[in-house]
Amino acid sequence: MSIEVFNESGIGSVNEQMLIDVLSFALGEMDVHPDAEASIHIVDLATISELHVRWLDLEGPTDVMSFPMDELSPGGGGRPDADVPGESMLGDIVLCPQFAEKQATAAGHGLDHELALLTVHGCLHLLGYDHATPEEEREMFALQNELLADWYDDLARRGVEYQPKPTGPGAFPSAADREALDEMIPPDGPVEA
Structure with missing residues (x-):
């Protein structure tokens, strides 16, 4: 995989x-x-x-946005079962650590875990997953949590630790958990602590 990170937030941590x-x-x-x-x-x-305003017509900040590029479907080139496997530009994931920090605090875990969770969430959007209906929401959040938990297990197997695997109820949230968390963060932005 070729993954580039561009930190334009001014937050070096x-x-x-x-x-x-x-x-x-x-x-x-x-x-x-x-x-x-x-x-x-x-x-x-x-x-x-x-x-958020330009692309979704929604006022205020958010935690993560995804901008898919190439279609990932059989024959599309990005998946191993494609007719002609090869390179594919999946797209961009945009994270806002200032907003995510408040979510992490409200959920009871650190910013690094929150950004990992949001990265997996953004990844699934790049791959065509959505949460517009209750069924899609259940599927996407279950897959997100499974991937995130498996990643922590993989880190342990490799002897790598970025941050401890959180165990609190907000660490691997359902869609309902995230909705409740979102209600704690005002729509016009995170409340300063």
Whole structure:
């Protein structure tokens, strides 16, 4: 996998290697061709707010946005079962650590875990998953949590630790858990602690 990270947030403490690791793991588990490319953009509140309005017509900041590029379907080139396997530009995942920090605090875990969770969530959007209906929501969040938990298990097997695997109820949330968390974060942005 070719994964590039662009930290435009002004926050230097974001563990970019961890984000590459979790995204690479999730894409591998989803059988995406090893030559696929993706990027992660780490941005500030103003930038994510602007993107949120421009692309989704929703006011205020958000935690993660995904911008898929190439179609990933059999014959599309990105999956190993494609007619002609090969390179594919999956797209961009945009993360806002300032917004995610407040979510992490409300959920009872650290920012690094929250960014890993959001990266997996963004990855699934790049691969065509959505949560527009209750059934899609259940499927996507179950897969997100499975991939994230498996990634922590894989890290332990490899002897790598970026952050401890959280065990609290907000660590591997259902869609309902996330909705309750979202209600704790005002729509116009995170509350300053």
